[in-house]
Amino acid sequence: MALNHPSFGNLADDRIIIFDTTLRDGEQSPGFSMNLEEKLRMAESLAELGADVLEAGFAIASRGDFESVESIARRFAKDGPVVASLSRASTADIMSSIEATRPAARPRVHIVLATSDLHMRVKLRMTRDEVLERITESVTLARNHVADVEWSAEDGSRSDLEFLCRCVETAIKAGATTINIPDTVGYALPADMGLIFSTLMNKVPGAERAIFSTHNHNDLGLAVANTLAAIQAGARQVECTINGIGERAGNASLEEVAMAVRTRQNALNRSTGIRTPNILKTSRLLATITGFDVQPNKAIVGRNAFAHESGIHQDGVLKDASTYEIMTPESVGWTTNSLVLGKHSGRAAFRDKLKALGYELGDNALNDAFRRFKDLADRKKVVYDEDVMALVDDEVLRQHDRVKLTALTVTSGLHTRPMATLKLEIDGEEKEGMAVGDGPVDAVFNAIRNVYPHDVALKLYAVQSVTGGTDAQARVTVRFEEKGKLVDGQGADTDTIVASARAYIHALNKLLVKRERTAPADLHPAA
Secondary structure, three states: OEEEEEOOOEEEEOOOOOEEEOOOOHOOOHHHOHHHHHHHHHHHHHHOOOEEEEEEOHHHHHHHHHHHHHHHHHHHHOOOOEEEEEEEOOHHHHHHHHHHOOOOOOOOEEEEOOOHHHHHHHHHOOOOHHHHHHHHHHHHHHHHOOOEEEEEEEOOOOOOOHHHHHHHHHHHHHHOEEEEEEEEEOOOOHHHHHHHHHHHHHHOOOOOOOOEEEEEEEEOOOHHHHHHHHHHHOOOOOEHHHHHOOOOOOEEEEHHHHOOOOOOHHHOOOOOOOHHHHHHHHHHHHHOOOOOOOOOOOOOOOOOOOOOOHHHHHHHHHHHHHHHOOOOOOHOOOOOOOOOEEEEEEEEEHHHHHHHOOOOHHHHHHHHHHHHHHHHHHHHHOOOOOHHHHHHHHHHOOOOOOOOEEEEEEEEEEEEEEEEEEEEEEOOOEEEEEEOOOOOOHHHHHHHHHHHHOOOOEEEEEEOOOOOOOOOOOEEEEEEEEEOEEEEEEEEEHHHHHHHHHHHHHHHHHHHHHHHHOHHHHHHHOO
Protein backbone atom coordinates (compact mmCIF):
# COMPACT_ATOMS: atom_id res chain seq x y z
CA MET A 1 0.00 0.00 0.00
CA ALA A 2 1.40 3.39 -1.00
CA LEU A 3 2.06 5.83 1.85
CA ASN A 4 1.07 9.48 1.40
CA HIS A 5 3.65 11.95 2.67
CA PRO A 6 3.56 15.78 2.57
CA SER A 7 6.91 15.98 0.78
CA PHE A 8 6.79 12.85 -1.37
CA GLY A 9 3.11 12.27 -2.07
CA ASN A 10 2.20 8.63 -2.63
CA LEU A 11 5.35 6.69 -1.93
CA ALA A 12 5.59 3.32 -3.67
CA ASP A 13 6.00 0.28 -1.43
CA ASP A 14 9.53 -0.51 -2.60
CA ARG A 15 10.91 3.04 -2.48
CA ILE A 16 13.55 3.93 0.12
CA ILE A 17 14.05 7.64 0.88
CA ILE A 18 17.74 8.61 1.05
CA PHE A 19 18.26 11.22 3.76
CA ASP A 20 21.80 12.56 3.39
CA THR A 21 23.34 14.16 6.46
CA THR A 22 26.86 14.75 5.08
CA LEU A 23 26.42 18.50 5.57
CA ARG A 24 25.31 18.16 9.20
CA ASP A 25 26.37 14.98 10.97
CA GLY A 26 29.25 14.50 8.54
CA GLU A 27 30.61 17.97 9.10
CA GLN A 28 30.65 17.38 12.86
CA SER A 29 33.54 14.95 12.30
CA PRO A 30 36.83 16.06 13.88
CA GLY A 31 38.82 17.89 11.20
CA PHE A 32 35.93 18.33 8.76
CA SER A 33 34.71 21.80 7.90
CA MET A 34 33.33 23.48 4.80
CA ASN A 35 32.86 27.10 3.85
CA LEU A 36 29.58 28.29 2.37
CA GLU A 37 30.67 27.87 -1.27
CA GLU A 38 31.86 24.33 -0.57
CA LYS A 39 28.61 23.40 1.17
CA LEU A 40 26.60 24.73 -1.77
CA ARG A 41 28.78 22.80 -4.20
CA MET A 42 28.33 19.66 -2.14
CA ALA A 43 24.56 20.19 -1.86
CA GLU A 44 24.27 20.53 -5.64
CA SER A 45 26.30 17.36 -6.16
CA LEU A 46 24.11 15.46 -3.69
CA ALA A 47 21.00 16.66 -5.50
CA GLU A 48 22.47 15.47 -8.81
CA LEU A 49 23.25 12.14 -7.15
CA GLY A 50 19.57 11.76 -6.31
CA ALA A 51 19.47 12.25 -2.53
CA ASP A 52 15.85 12.80 -1.48
CA VAL A 53 16.54 14.83 1.66
CA LEU A 54 19.52 17.05 2.49
CA GLU A 55 20.10 17.79 6.15
CA ALA A 56 21.77 21.12 5.51
CA GLY A 57 22.91 21.84 9.04
CA PHE A 58 22.02 22.76 12.59
CA ALA A 59 20.61 26.25 12.11
CA ILE A 60 20.87 27.56 15.67
CA ALA A 61 24.47 26.40 16.24
CA SER A 62 26.00 29.58 14.81
CA ARG A 63 25.30 32.41 12.41
CA GLY A 64 27.42 30.59 9.84
CA ASP A 65 25.33 27.42 10.18
CA PHE A 66 22.10 29.41 9.83
CA GLU A 67 23.39 31.10 6.66
CA SER A 68 24.48 27.76 5.21
CA VAL A 69 21.06 26.17 5.77
CA GLU A 70 19.26 29.24 4.42
CA SER A 71 21.51 29.44 1.34
CA ILE A 72 20.95 25.77 0.51
CA ALA A 73 17.21 26.25 1.03
CA ARG A 74 17.27 29.16 -1.43
CA ARG A 75 19.22 27.04 -3.91
CA PHE A 76 16.30 24.59 -3.94
CA ALA A 77 13.53 27.17 -3.78
CA LYS A 78 11.72 25.85 -6.86
CA ASP A 79 12.51 22.16 -6.93
CA GLY A 80 15.05 19.61 -5.78
CA PRO A 81 15.46 17.65 -2.56
CA VAL A 82 13.78 18.30 0.76
CA VAL A 83 15.97 20.65 2.84
CA ALA A 84 16.08 19.84 6.56
CA SER A 85 17.58 21.54 9.59
CA LEU A 86 18.27 19.79 12.88
CA SER A 87 16.77 21.16 16.11
CA ARG A 88 16.74 20.23 19.74
CA ALA A 89 13.27 20.06 21.27
CA SER A 90 13.26 23.74 22.22
CA THR A 91 11.35 26.71 20.86
CA ALA A 92 14.47 28.67 19.89
CA ASP A 93 15.96 25.75 17.95
CA ILE A 94 12.73 24.95 16.13
CA MET A 95 11.98 28.54 15.15
CA SER A 96 15.55 28.95 13.89
CA SER A 97 15.18 25.84 11.71
CA ILE A 98 11.80 27.01 10.43
CA GLU A 99 13.24 30.37 9.43
CA ALA A 100 16.39 28.92 7.83
CA THR A 101 14.54 26.34 5.73
CA ARG A 102 11.63 28.63 4.79
CA PRO A 103 12.97 29.47 1.27
CA ALA A 104 13.05 25.77 0.24
CA ALA A 105 10.34 24.36 -1.97
CA ARG A 106 10.11 21.43 0.48
CA PRO A 107 11.34 22.41 3.98
CA ARG A 108 11.63 20.00 6.90
CA VAL A 109 12.22 20.55 10.60
CA HIS A 110 14.09 17.67 12.26
CA ILE A 111 13.65 17.50 16.05
CA VAL A 112 15.85 15.31 18.23
CA LEU A 113 15.25 14.36 21.87
CA ALA A 114 16.93 11.60 23.87
CA THR A 115 14.80 8.68 25.05
CA SER A 116 17.24 6.31 26.77
CA ASP A 117 17.19 6.26 30.58
CA LEU A 118 20.91 7.07 30.59
CA HIS A 119 20.58 10.17 28.41
CA MET A 120 17.40 11.36 30.13
CA ARG A 121 19.02 11.08 33.56
CA VAL A 122 22.52 12.37 32.80
CA LYS A 123 22.06 14.79 29.90
CA LEU A 124 18.47 15.98 29.93
CA ARG A 125 17.76 15.57 33.65
CA MET A 126 14.17 14.90 32.73
CA THR A 127 11.66 12.24 33.75
CA ARG A 128 9.87 10.04 31.24
CA ASP A 129 6.67 12.06 31.63
CA GLU A 130 8.59 15.29 31.03
CA VAL A 131 10.11 13.83 27.87
CA LEU A 132 6.68 12.82 26.57
CA GLU A 133 5.35 16.30 27.29
CA ARG A 134 8.32 17.90 25.51
CA ILE A 135 7.74 15.68 22.45
CA THR A 136 4.16 16.91 22.19
CA GLU A 137 5.09 20.56 22.64
CA SER A 138 8.02 20.56 20.19
CA VAL A 139 6.40 18.57 17.38
CA THR A 140 3.15 20.55 17.66
CA LEU A 141 5.09 23.83 17.42
CA ALA A 142 6.92 22.67 14.31
CA ARG A 143 3.76 21.35 12.64
CA ASN A 144 2.09 24.71 13.15
CA HIS A 145 4.66 26.14 10.71
CA VAL A 146 5.69 23.32 8.34
CA ALA A 147 3.97 20.24 6.93
CA ASP A 148 7.05 18.00 7.07
CA VAL A 149 8.34 17.29 10.60
CA GLU A 150 10.78 14.53 11.52
CA TRP A 151 11.19 13.41 15.12
CA SER A 152 14.26 11.48 16.30
CA ALA A 153 14.75 9.44 19.45
CA GLU A 154 18.38 10.09 20.31
CA ASP A 155 20.04 6.93 21.67
CA GLY A 156 16.93 5.09 20.49
CA SER A 157 18.72 1.74 20.21
CA ARG A 158 19.49 1.78 23.96
CA SER A 159 16.04 2.98 25.00
CA ASP A 160 13.49 0.85 26.83
CA LEU A 161 11.41 -0.50 23.96
CA GLU A 162 8.07 -0.06 25.68
CA PHE A 163 8.84 3.57 26.53
CA LEU A 164 10.15 4.10 23.00
CA CYS A 165 6.77 2.95 21.70
CA ARG A 166 5.05 5.57 23.87
CA CYS A 167 7.42 8.28 22.58
CA VAL A 168 6.80 7.35 18.95
CA GLU A 169 3.03 7.25 19.48
CA THR A 170 3.19 10.70 21.11
CA ALA A 171 5.25 12.15 18.24
CA ILE A 172 2.87 10.78 15.59
CA LYS A 173 -0.18 12.11 17.46
CA ALA A 174 1.48 15.54 17.59
CA GLY A 175 1.97 15.49 13.81
CA ALA A 176 5.40 13.99 13.07
CA THR A 177 5.48 12.69 9.50
CA THR A 178 8.80 10.83 9.87
CA ILE A 179 9.99 8.86 12.90
CA ASN A 180 13.74 8.30 13.13
CA ILE A 181 15.34 5.74 15.45
CA PRO A 182 19.08 6.39 15.66
CA ASP A 183 21.74 3.98 16.88
CA THR A 184 23.51 7.06 18.20
CA VAL A 185 26.54 5.35 19.71
CA GLY A 186 26.83 2.44 17.27
CA TYR A 187 25.92 -0.13 19.92
CA ALA A 188 23.20 -2.17 18.21
CA LEU A 189 23.45 -5.45 16.34
CA PRO A 190 21.39 -6.11 13.19
CA ALA A 191 19.01 -8.33 15.18
CA ASP A 192 18.42 -5.46 17.61
CA MET A 193 17.47 -3.09 14.82
CA GLY A 194 15.14 -5.63 13.27
CA LEU A 195 13.37 -6.13 16.62
CA ILE A 196 13.08 -2.37 17.31
CA PHE A 197 11.55 -1.49 13.96
CA SER A 198 9.22 -4.48 13.71
CA THR A 199 7.96 -3.81 17.25
CA LEU A 200 7.36 -0.11 16.65
CA MET A 201 5.61 -0.61 13.34
CA ASN A 202 3.38 -3.41 14.64
CA LYS A 203 2.66 -2.10 18.14
CA VAL A 204 2.41 1.71 17.91
CA PRO A 205 -1.11 3.01 17.11
CA GLY A 206 -1.01 5.20 13.98
CA ALA A 207 2.37 3.86 12.85
CA GLU A 208 1.00 3.55 9.31
CA ARG A 209 0.71 7.36 9.11
CA ALA A 210 4.47 7.95 9.38
CA ILE A 211 7.63 7.01 7.54
CA PHE A 212 10.08 5.15 9.77
CA SER A 213 13.74 6.09 9.41
CA THR A 214 17.04 4.56 10.51
CA HIS A 215 20.24 6.42 11.42
CA ASN A 216 23.22 4.26 12.35
CA HIS A 217 26.71 5.04 13.58
CA ASN A 218 29.67 2.82 12.80
CA ASP A 219 31.45 2.38 16.14
CA LEU A 220 31.37 -1.42 15.80
CA GLY A 221 31.59 -1.38 12.01
CA LEU A 222 27.91 -2.33 11.74
CA ALA A 223 26.27 0.86 10.48
CA VAL A 224 25.43 -0.46 7.01
CA ALA A 225 24.46 -3.91 8.33
CA ASN A 226 22.14 -2.29 10.88
CA THR A 227 20.67 -0.07 8.17
CA LEU A 228 19.87 -3.04 5.95
CA ALA A 229 18.33 -4.87 8.91
CA ALA A 230 16.09 -1.86 9.57
CA ILE A 231 15.07 -1.79 5.89
CA GLN A 232 14.14 -5.46 6.04
CA ALA A 233 12.03 -4.71 9.13
CA GLY A 234 10.12 -1.96 7.34
CA ALA A 235 12.17 1.27 7.56
CA ARG A 236 11.43 3.48 4.56
CA GLN A 237 14.08 6.19 5.10
CA VAL A 238 17.84 5.75 5.46
CA GLU A 239 20.00 8.45 7.05
CA CYS A 240 23.56 8.24 5.74
CA THR A 241 26.59 10.18 4.52
CA ILE A 242 28.95 10.16 1.57
CA ASN A 243 32.08 8.12 2.34
CA GLY A 244 30.46 7.22 5.68
CA ILE A 245 31.80 10.37 7.36
CA GLY A 246 30.40 11.43 10.72
CA GLU A 247 31.21 11.71 14.39
CA ARG A 248 33.65 9.19 15.84
CA ALA A 249 33.72 6.18 13.47
CA GLY A 250 31.16 7.77 11.15
CA ASN A 251 27.72 6.96 9.79
CA ALA A 252 26.26 4.42 7.42
CA SER A 253 27.82 5.03 4.01
CA LEU A 254 25.36 6.24 1.37
CA GLU A 255 27.22 4.55 -1.47
CA GLU A 256 27.33 1.19 0.33
CA VAL A 257 23.64 1.26 1.22
CA ALA A 258 22.60 2.35 -2.27
CA MET A 259 24.66 -0.34 -4.00
CA ALA A 260 23.56 -3.02 -1.52
CA VAL A 261 19.92 -2.19 -2.29
CA ARG A 262 20.64 -2.23 -6.02
CA THR A 263 22.87 -5.32 -6.07
CA ARG A 264 20.72 -7.38 -3.68
CA GLN A 265 17.36 -6.19 -4.96
CA ASN A 266 16.28 -9.82 -5.13
CA ALA A 267 16.67 -10.16 -1.34
CA LEU A 268 15.67 -6.66 -0.19
CA ASN A 269 12.93 -5.91 -2.75
CA ARG A 270 13.62 -2.18 -2.38
CA SER A 271 14.86 0.63 -4.62
CA THR A 272 16.34 4.12 -4.25
CA GLY A 273 16.46 7.19 -6.44
CA ILE A 274 20.27 7.31 -6.37
CA ARG A 275 21.92 7.79 -9.77
CA THR A 276 24.72 5.37 -9.06
CA PRO A 277 27.11 6.45 -11.88
CA ASN A 278 27.43 9.76 -9.96
CA ILE A 279 28.65 8.05 -6.78
CA LEU A 280 32.40 8.22 -7.43
CA LYS A 281 32.50 11.88 -8.45
CA THR A 282 30.44 12.83 -5.36
CA SER A 283 32.79 10.84 -3.16
CA ARG A 284 35.84 12.49 -4.66
CA LEU A 285 34.32 15.96 -4.40
CA LEU A 286 33.77 15.45 -0.68
CA ALA A 287 37.31 14.09 -0.22
CA THR A 288 38.73 17.15 -1.96
CA ILE A 289 36.61 19.63 -0.03
CA THR A 290 37.32 18.11 3.37
CA GLY A 291 40.90 17.03 2.73
CA PHE A 292 40.14 13.45 3.79
CA ASP A 293 40.81 10.65 1.30
CA VAL A 294 38.93 7.37 1.58
CA GLN A 295 41.00 4.32 2.43
CA PRO A 296 42.11 2.22 -0.58
CA ASN A 297 39.98 -0.78 0.44
CA LYS A 298 36.82 1.27 1.04
CA ALA A 299 33.82 -0.49 -0.49
CA ILE A 300 32.51 1.00 -3.75
CA VAL A 301 34.74 4.12 -3.90
CA GLY A 302 38.18 2.96 -2.67
CA ARG A 303 40.79 2.74 -5.40
CA ASN A 304 41.17 -1.01 -4.75
CA ALA A 305 37.42 -1.71 -4.81
CA PHE A 306 37.64 -3.13 -8.34
CA ALA A 307 41.34 -4.08 -8.39
CA HIS A 308 42.43 -7.70 -8.74
CA GLU A 309 45.99 -8.77 -7.95
CA SER A 310 45.64 -12.47 -7.24
CA GLY A 311 46.42 -14.56 -10.31
CA ILE A 312 43.35 -16.72 -9.72
CA HIS A 313 41.14 -13.64 -9.48
CA GLN A 314 42.69 -12.02 -12.55
CA ASP A 315 42.17 -15.18 -14.58
CA GLY A 316 38.53 -15.36 -13.54
CA VAL A 317 37.83 -11.69 -14.27
CA LEU A 318 39.42 -11.94 -17.70
CA LYS A 319 37.17 -14.88 -18.55
CA ASP A 320 34.01 -13.40 -17.00
CA ALA A 321 34.03 -10.31 -14.76
CA SER A 322 31.06 -11.61 -12.79
CA THR A 323 33.29 -14.32 -11.29
CA TYR A 324 34.72 -11.78 -8.85
CA GLU A 325 32.75 -8.56 -9.46
CA ILE A 326 29.19 -8.34 -8.17
CA MET A 327 28.75 -4.92 -9.81
CA THR A 328 30.50 -3.18 -12.69
CA PRO A 329 32.98 -0.37 -12.04
CA GLU A 330 31.03 1.79 -14.50
CA SER A 331 27.84 1.40 -12.44
CA VAL A 332 29.32 3.58 -9.69
CA GLY A 333 31.30 5.96 -11.90
CA TRP A 334 34.66 4.32 -12.46
CA THR A 335 35.93 4.64 -16.04
CA THR A 336 38.02 2.06 -17.85
CA ASN A 337 39.58 4.50 -20.33
CA SER A 338 42.01 6.70 -18.43
CA LEU A 339 44.84 7.38 -20.92
CA VAL A 340 43.54 10.04 -23.32
CA LEU A 341 45.15 13.46 -22.93
CA GLY A 342 48.56 14.94 -23.68
CA LYS A 343 50.22 18.27 -24.38
CA HIS A 344 48.72 18.45 -27.88
CA SER A 345 45.15 18.01 -26.66
CA GLY A 346 42.91 21.00 -27.25
CA ARG A 347 40.28 22.81 -25.21
CA ALA A 348 37.40 20.81 -26.73
CA ALA A 349 38.99 17.47 -25.81
CA PHE A 350 39.73 18.77 -22.34
CA ARG A 351 36.15 19.94 -21.90
CA ASP A 352 34.84 16.55 -23.05
CA LYS A 353 37.12 14.77 -20.60
CA LEU A 354 35.93 16.97 -17.74
CA LYS A 355 32.33 16.20 -18.64
CA ALA A 356 33.05 12.48 -18.75
CA LEU A 357 34.62 12.74 -15.29
CA GLY A 358 31.56 14.57 -13.95
CA TYR A 359 32.82 18.16 -13.92
CA GLU A 360 30.70 21.02 -15.26
CA LEU A 361 32.79 24.20 -15.22
CA GLY A 362 31.91 27.76 -16.19
CA ASP A 363 34.01 29.57 -18.78
CA ASN A 364 36.36 31.26 -16.28
CA ALA A 365 36.90 28.08 -14.28
CA LEU A 366 37.41 26.11 -17.50
CA ASN A 367 40.04 28.58 -18.70
CA ASP A 368 41.91 28.34 -15.38
CA ALA A 369 41.74 24.54 -15.39
CA PHE A 370 42.86 24.34 -19.04
CA ARG A 371 45.83 26.61 -18.34
CA ARG A 372 46.93 24.36 -15.48
CA PHE A 373 46.35 21.29 -17.64
CA LYS A 374 48.67 22.67 -20.32
CA ASP A 375 51.31 23.42 -17.70
CA LEU A 376 50.94 19.89 -16.37
CA ALA A 377 51.06 18.34 -19.85
CA ASP A 378 54.36 20.11 -20.51
CA ARG A 379 55.82 18.41 -17.44
CA LYS A 380 54.25 14.95 -17.87
CA LYS A 381 54.47 12.56 -20.81
CA VAL A 382 50.93 11.32 -20.22
CA VAL A 383 48.01 12.93 -18.38
CA TYR A 384 45.69 10.39 -16.77
CA ASP A 385 42.12 10.83 -15.55
CA GLU A 386 43.40 10.91 -11.98
CA ASP A 387 45.76 13.76 -12.92
CA VAL A 388 42.91 15.78 -14.40
CA MET A 389 40.72 15.24 -11.34
CA ALA A 390 43.52 16.21 -8.96
CA LEU A 391 44.27 19.29 -11.03
CA VAL A 392 40.67 20.51 -11.22
CA ASP A 393 39.91 19.75 -7.59
CA ASP A 394 43.05 21.47 -6.38
CA GLU A 395 42.49 24.63 -8.43
CA VAL A 396 38.81 25.21 -9.09
CA LEU A 397 37.51 24.23 -5.66
CA ARG A 398 40.01 26.59 -3.99
CA GLN A 399 38.91 29.75 -5.80
CA HIS A 400 37.08 31.07 -2.71
CA ASP A 401 39.98 30.51 -0.30
CA ARG A 402 41.04 33.52 1.76
CA VAL A 403 44.73 32.57 1.51
CA LYS A 404 46.21 31.64 -1.88
CA LEU A 405 49.71 30.69 -3.05
CA THR A 406 50.86 32.91 -5.95
CA ALA A 407 54.62 32.29 -6.08
CA LEU A 408 57.18 29.94 -4.56
CA THR A 409 60.95 29.50 -4.90
CA VAL A 410 62.94 26.97 -2.89
CA THR A 411 66.68 26.38 -2.74
CA SER A 412 68.01 23.18 -1.22
CA GLY A 413 70.85 20.73 -1.61
CA LEU A 414 73.77 18.97 -0.03
CA HIS A 415 75.60 21.24 2.47
CA THR A 416 73.05 24.00 1.76
CA ARG A 417 70.56 25.39 4.30
CA PRO A 418 67.13 25.05 2.66
CA MET A 419 65.41 28.39 2.09
CA ALA A 420 61.95 29.24 0.75
CA THR A 421 60.67 32.51 -0.68
CA LEU A 422 56.98 32.83 -1.45
CA LYS A 423 54.08 35.17 -2.11
CA LEU A 424 50.60 34.75 -0.67
CA GLU A 425 47.39 36.53 -1.56
CA ILE A 426 45.54 37.11 1.71
CA ASP A 427 42.00 38.46 1.42
CA GLY A 428 42.99 40.00 -1.92
CA GLU A 429 46.23 41.58 -0.68
CA GLU A 430 49.58 40.13 -1.82
CA LYS A 431 52.29 39.61 0.79
CA GLU A 432 55.69 37.93 0.55
CA GLY A 433 58.16 36.40 2.92
CA MET A 434 61.02 33.96 3.32
CA ALA A 435 62.34 31.45 5.83
CA VAL A 436 64.88 28.69 6.29
CA GLY A 437 64.22 25.21 7.65
CA ASP A 438 65.58 21.75 8.34
CA GLY A 439 64.48 20.75 4.84
CA PRO A 440 62.72 22.34 1.87
CA VAL A 441 59.23 21.47 3.13
CA ASP A 442 60.01 22.79 6.61
CA ALA A 443 61.35 26.00 5.03
CA VAL A 444 58.13 26.44 3.02
CA PHE A 445 55.93 25.91 6.08
CA ASN A 446 58.05 28.37 8.09
CA ALA A 447 57.74 30.95 5.30
CA ILE A 448 53.95 30.59 5.27
CA ARG A 449 53.87 31.12 9.04
CA ASN A 450 56.05 34.22 8.65
CA VAL A 451 53.70 35.75 6.08
CA TYR A 452 50.53 34.72 7.91
CA PRO A 453 51.37 34.24 11.61
CA HIS A 454 49.50 31.40 13.33
CA ASP A 455 50.23 28.78 15.95
CA VAL A 456 49.26 25.21 15.12
CA ALA A 457 50.64 21.74 15.74
CA LEU A 458 51.44 19.77 12.58
CA LYS A 459 50.08 16.29 13.32
CA LEU A 460 50.45 14.65 9.91
CA TYR A 461 52.45 15.09 6.73
CA ALA A 462 51.93 12.41 4.10
CA VAL A 463 52.81 12.12 0.40
CA GLN A 464 51.32 9.74 -2.13
CA SER A 465 51.49 9.45 -5.89
CA VAL A 466 48.36 10.29 -7.89
CA THR A 467 49.49 7.97 -10.71
CA GLY A 468 52.56 5.89 -11.51
CA GLY A 469 55.89 7.01 -12.92
CA THR A 470 58.62 9.44 -11.91
CA ASP A 471 56.67 12.32 -13.45
CA ALA A 472 53.54 11.57 -11.44
CA GLN A 473 51.75 14.24 -9.50
CA ALA A 474 52.26 14.09 -5.77
CA ARG A 475 49.23 14.45 -3.51
CA VAL A 476 50.23 15.76 -0.10
CA THR A 477 48.05 15.66 3.01
CA VAL A 478 48.74 17.70 6.15
CA ARG A 479 46.83 17.78 9.42
CA PHE A 480 46.75 20.67 11.89
CA GLU A 481 45.62 20.81 15.47
CA GLU A 482 44.65 24.07 17.15
CA LYS A 483 43.07 24.01 20.61
CA GLY A 484 41.69 20.54 20.05
CA LYS A 485 40.37 21.30 16.54
CA LEU A 486 41.68 19.10 13.72
CA VAL A 487 41.74 20.08 10.05
CA ASP A 488 43.22 18.29 7.04
CA GLY A 489 44.45 19.88 3.83
CA GLN A 490 45.48 18.46 0.48
CA GLY A 491 47.48 19.70 -2.47
CA ALA A 492 48.63 18.18 -5.75
CA ASP A 493 51.43 19.02 -8.15
CA THR A 494 54.23 17.29 -10.04
CA ASP A 495 56.57 19.19 -7.70
CA THR A 496 56.24 17.67 -4.23
CA ILE A 497 57.34 20.92 -2.58
CA VAL A 498 54.64 22.91 -4.39
CA ALA A 499 52.08 20.23 -3.50
CA SER A 500 53.18 20.52 0.14
CA ALA A 501 52.67 24.29 0.10
CA ARG A 502 49.23 23.88 -1.46
CA ALA A 503 48.26 21.30 1.16
CA TYR A 504 49.43 23.49 4.04
CA ILE A 505 47.52 26.50 2.70
CA HIS A 506 44.43 24.37 2.12
CA ALA A 507 44.55 23.25 5.76
CA LEU A 508 45.07 26.86 6.85
CA ASN A 509 41.95 27.93 4.95
CA LYS A 510 39.99 25.10 6.53
CA LEU A 511 41.18 26.26 9.94
CA LEU A 512 39.96 29.80 9.24
CA VAL A 513 36.54 28.41 8.33
CA LYS A 514 36.56 26.31 11.50
CA ARG A 515 37.34 29.36 13.62
CA GLU A 516 34.52 31.37 12.08
CA ARG A 517 31.96 28.62 12.51
CA THR A 518 32.95 27.30 15.93
CA ALA A 519 29.96 26.84 18.25
CA PRO A 520 29.82 25.52 21.84
CA ALA A 521 30.20 21.75 21.92
CA ASP A 522 26.83 21.22 23.64
CA LEU A 523 25.08 22.65 20.59
CA HIS A 524 25.91 19.58 18.52
CA PRO A 525 23.48 16.70 19.03
CA ALA A 526 24.84 13.29 18.17
CA ALA A 527 21.65 11.77 16.79
